[in-house]
Amino acid sequence: MAVNRGTGTGVEQDGAEPIELLACGRDAAQVWDHAARSELDEHERGCPHCAAAGADARTLDRLVHRMAAEPLAPPPSVMDQVMGAVLAELRPPDLLSLASPYGPARLSRPAAAAVLRHVVDRVGGMQARSCRIAPLAEAGGTGPTAVLVAMTVTAQFGVDLASVSARVRQLLVAAGEQALGIPVCRVDIDIVDVFDDTTPRGNRS
Amino acid sequence: MSSPEPAVRFLVGPVLVARVAAQRACRVPGVAGLRPDLAQALLGFAGSVLGQDRDRLPSGGVAATVDGGRAQVALTIVTWLGHNCRDLAQAVQREVGEAVTDYTGLEVQVQVTIADVLLGDRDPQERDRMQSAQSPPPGVR
Numbered sequence: 001m002a003v004n005r006g007t008g009t010g011v012e013q014d015g016a017e018p019i020e021l022l023a024c025g026r027d028a029a030q031v032w033d034h035a036a037r038s039e040l041d042e043h044e045r046g047c048p049h050c051a052a053a054g055a056d057a058r059t060l061d062r063l064v065h066r067m068a069a070e071p072l073a074p075p076p077s078v079m080d081q082v083m084g085a086v087l088a089e090l091r092p093p094d095l096l097s098l099a100s101p102y103g104p105a106r107l108s109r110p111a112a113a114a115v116l117r118h119v120v121d122r123v124g125g126m127q128a129r130s131c132r133i134a135p136l137a138e139a140g141g142t143g144p145t146a147v148l149v150a151m152t153v154t155a156q157f158g159v160d161l162a163s164v165s166a167r168v169r170q171l172l173v174a175a176g177e178q179a180l181g182i183p184v185c186r187v188d189i190d191i192v193d194v195f196d197d198t199t200p201r202g203n204r205s
Numbered sequence: 206m207s208s209p210e211p212a213v214r215f216l217v218g219p220v221l222v223a224r225v226a227a228q229r230a231c232r233v234p235g236v237a238g239l240r241p242d243l244a245q246a247l248l249g250f251a252g253s254v255l256g257q258d259r260d261r262l263p264s265g266g267v268a269a270t271v272d273g274g275r276a277q278v279a280l281t282i283v284t285w286l287g288h289n290c291r292d293l294a295q296a297v298q299r300e301v302g303e304a305v306t307d308y309t310g311l312e313v314q315v316q317v318t319i320a321d322v323l324l325g326d327r328d329p330q331e332r333d334r335m336q337s338a339q340s341p342p343p344g345v346r
Binding site for chain 1: 295
């Protein structure tokens with residue numbers, strides 16, 4: 001920048017912050033204004049300090065116009081964050097209580113259901129469809145609230161339904177405690193359909 | 206003879222409490238991030254586009270109130286699958302409560318809501334620990 005702040009040639013204006021003048025004694029702001037209007041006087045056209053200030057003004061002007069012409073491109077994650085916040089705002093809060101000695105702690109019920117569906121999807125022979133988690137009434141009122149898990153699944157054609165269901169039940173109870181920190185006291189599994197393992201997953205109804 | 210130093214009183218505002226809480230919560234292992242509400246998300250969106258407030262600590266996902274010597278902090282966090290949600294919530298409550306109390310002197314109650322559990326990618330910190338545990342130390346063959 002051509003504005004010289006080290007010369008000590010500041011001028012007080014009505015008690016405001018002193019204006020730093022160029023080495024030639026001109027006010028850089030006025031030189032910028034003249035350069036923007038292409039109205040440089042004789043001194044400003046010949047003075048190297050004013051010429052440098054004018055060049056700064058033109059460079060800044062080009063930069064500003066170039067940036068103003070660029071389309072705004074927010075980071076890709078911003079839209080996801082905003083949409084997530086909008087959806088969260090629209091949905092009523094659906095939360096499960098977590099046991100904590102430090103104060104209220106809660107877990108989103110849809111998030112907990114997604115975890116349990118994910119666990120079941122990783123079991124061979126079963127695919128989760130829906131998952132409903134309902135808190136049961138606390139027995140003593142002090143411990144964590146146990147929950148009932150009701151899940152609908154589809155089974156691979158030919159698997160032993162009883163043994164796979166038992167395995168899924170065990171996994172859900174374990175996942176409730178280990179992944180969520182919520183005791184699962186009851187698991188209901190509805191096997192609503194069968195699928196052929198050779199059918200691509202996206203084509204299953 | 207020197208005059209006695211004047212007593213100093215300071216009041217802590219809720220924005221400060223929120224920023225301290227957000228800073229500490231993000232450092233608790235298992236916290237993938239904070240989930241801002243709609244107003245905070247829109248403000249963050251505007252700030253990122255306009256390039257403002259780059260030197261301020263973020264406070265999205267945290268709501269704080271201060272009343273006298275007590276503060277209430279509500280955090281909404283996101284975690285990865287593999288961290289026990291109950292244990293994580295307790296850890297966040299403990300760590301954030303201690304951090305805010307240590308910094309401000311306020312008595313703090315921390316409320317934690319886990320809004321989401323990320324299933325796709327595992328915790329990068331955990332993944333790095335697993336990889337370093339599996340790879341032999343330098344010089345060992």
